[in-house]
Amino acid sequence: MLVILAVVVAGFYVFRDNRETIYVFNWGDYIDESVISRFEKETGIKVVYDVFSTNEDMYVKIQAGGSSYDVAFPSDYMIKRMIDEDMLEKINFDNVPNYKYVDERFKDLDFDPNNEYSVPYFWGTVGILYNTAMVDEEVDSWDILWDKKYEKQILMLDSQRDSIGVALLKLGYSLNTKDIAQLEEAGELLKQQKPLVLAYVVDEVKDKMVAGEAALAVVWSGDAVQGMAENENLAYAIPKSGTNMWVDSMVIPKGAKNKEGAEKFINFMLSTEIAYLNTKHVMYSTPHTEAKKMLDEWILNNPAAYPSDEALENTETFQALGDVLREYDRIWTEVKAR
Amino acid sequence: MKKATLSPYILWSSLFIIVPLLLVVYYSVTIETPEGIELSLENFKKFFEPIYLKVLWRSIILALISTVICLILGYPAALILAGKSFKRSNTLIMLFMLPMWMNFLLRTYAWLTLLEKNGLVNMIFQAIGLQPLNILYTETAVILGMVYNFLPFMVLPIYSVVSKIDRSIIEAAEDLGANSLIVFLRIILPLSIPGVVSGITMVFMPAVTTFVISRLLGGGQFMLIGNLIEQQFLFVGDWGFGSAISVVMILVILVSIGFMSRFENEEQGGRLW
Known part of the structure; x- marks a missing residue:
């Protein structure tokens, strides 16, 4: 038994991936998958990607601990709840310069009035x-x-x-x-x-x-x-x-092991090209001003995607x-x- | 020596069976109060509200119906498989086992597409001039899914018991003038009971706790006890209540196993596992 255990442990050490890693927790079918490998290639940071299907599902998993995620994508009311329960890290916006592309309409919303914890992803x-x-x-x-x-x-x-x-x-x-x-x-x-x-x-x-x-x-x-x-x-x-x-935003849960990596990821998601790829794929409405300009006419005119102010x-x-x-x-x- | 070979098993089962069970019991009898953790039967009391009892009742009924259907379908199948005249029984057994190599979830998803309003089953029905069948998202679909998934658990234990029956006993009965009905009633049936018992247990247990089948094929309309437990852990985060339901379920299953084992014949080691 001990010998087997020793071999297994040694194996873990030898083959352990020493690359920097971030853990991302997103809704199912809510990203253009190619974006993940591009991020890995460009930054050398490995992404471990998990999905959930409702806000409650995500909340319970993060709250239970055991798995520490670096980036999660909750919706508005859940962000508020997580802020209230001290479950989120403040984001260092100096590391997220692409935040400037986010439409003013989606900044300083009720759930995060001073915009310290969240970066809008889709609405x-x-x-x-x-x-x-x-x-x-x-x-x-x-x-x-x-x-x-x-x-x-x-x-x-x-x-x-x-x-x-x-x-x-x-x-x-x-x-x-x-x-x-x-x-x-x-x-x-x-x-x-x-x-x-x-x-x-x-x-x-x-x-x-x-x-x-x-x-x-x-x-x-x-x-x-x-x-x-x-x-x-x-x-x-x-x-x-x-x-x-509703607005789904990117947040950094408390206990994240790689906060800087998470900020890099959030910034990457906000670069115009990547935001465009994601929007084209998932077809939800983007708060990204530049990516929106690149969209086809038919989707811009679709009242489901971009409803009138009325x-x-x-x-x-x-x-x-x-x-x-x-x-x-x-x-x-x-x-x-x- | 004996002790030494036994210890890994003891370590394994205490770590992965006993400890988790104790944790479940611990969560079920404690509640969190502002003053700290308190011993309480609150969680169990909550379970005995009519709405949750109804869920329990529905789970038991659906599981019983599926078990009975599995028995009706599975018993003759096992006899045919075990019959000596049937040379190809190995191939047939393979056919019974083959679907089990595929992931359970995939097989259930497949039914989802088959049973759709515009699905394959209805397309065939319409092509041969039959009325379309609208059973997806009904109790019928849930039972169908259970029977389909758990039928092998009924067939295999019965098969393994029946195929072990000593042929000479049957021949002796025939020599003494018993016709095939009498042979079946007085010899095969009594000797196959241990297999039937383990078959029933092995179908009833997973059927009464399933949550995937009722979610997918029932369209979320038929909340079973498994769904209720899942909901407490994954969506509500109420581990205490979830654990209490689990404890009740363990008791239900223990009672039913105890009840079934009274019918079991000790000498016939007919269990599949």
Whole structure:
């Protein structure tokens, strides 16, 4: 036993990779993969790349420790929560000169008022992606997701805040309400809706809509743009009563082992060429002023990717909720366990 | 000498089985309060709320249905495989094992595409003039996924027991005038019970705790106990409650194994593992 152990340990020492390394934790399918190898080639820093599928998923993994990530990509409300819980490092912006390319509109937002912890990566809205071959009325309200006509043709997001958020918006309440009665009401609404819902999904939603498996789906705008590029019958609508506008940003979690490497990576992601490659690939809306100018006409004119200021007028960003989050979890479990 | 050869196993199982189990129990009976960590049964109390009991109940029912279907499909299959007349049984066993070489997740994803509204199954159905089948994202799809994935666990233990039955016993029965029905009822069936018991246990256990099948084929609509545990650990971060559910599950499984082992015949070592 000891001999085997000794050989194994020795093996680790001999073959251990001595290169500088950073650990990156991003959403699934949220980068042009070639960018990673280019970063490795240009800087000599090795990238270990992991993915997650919801903010909560990411938060729990980082909080549990064990794996120390150098760069993560949470959304607005989660950044606020992580700042409040002292989970983020302040970024040294002297090492991120390309920050100058970020549109002023996405600086100093509520969740990071002095812009010390986060650098915007992509932004977007939540809306309804629908198949015009199956839906021939105008889609401009969340109410259509409760229309019995579309029984078993509706896809909802398997994400607590987004789905409960849709119900809150339909009821005319704030996305950030802490009023338990209002949340209960939203929960009831989702329970009523459940018989009409085909499935609660996250990553599969785009493929299902492209394949014509459902008529209506609640999606993040980037998935809508990708879907519309693959199936011309698809269209995207932001309901008139308003929706959620979100920003995903790059942050450095506390406990990062290579903060300078992380800053190099963030700066690299903000260089015009790389930002353009990423935007072209994931099709979400970029806050990068120069990369946006390089985009094709069709995507710039797509209201899902770059909605008019008018459409964004009613939008609300998610705020951190603190303890009320437990209520979200209970309500969502009740909806799904029904 | 005996002690020395045993010690690596003891070390291994205490490190990777006993310690984690103790940790699960520890998390399940403690809660974090502002004053520190406190001993409490709060987590278990929470589990006995109707909504969570409903999840447990649904998991057990779905797992039972899948186990019964696996038994109905698997028992005759095992008999056929073990039958002497069947020369190609090795090839057939291979065919049963072959899908298991592929990743479980991939096989479940494959069903996702097969069962789609515009998927392969419906395309074939429509081509031969049948009604399209809309079972994706229903309980039927979840049960189908469980039966498909766990059927080999039923067939193989029964097969290994039945193929070990001494042929001369059957011949003796036939000499004494028993027809094939009597041979089956009085000889093969009783002797195959240990295999059936381990088959049932081996199908029921993974079926009752699965979370991938219900998520993918059930479209997130059928929350099972496995999903509930996963959600506590990965999304909510409530390790205490997640551990409490796990402890309840361990108890459920222990009770069912204890119940099943009463039917097991000690002398027939028919377990596959």
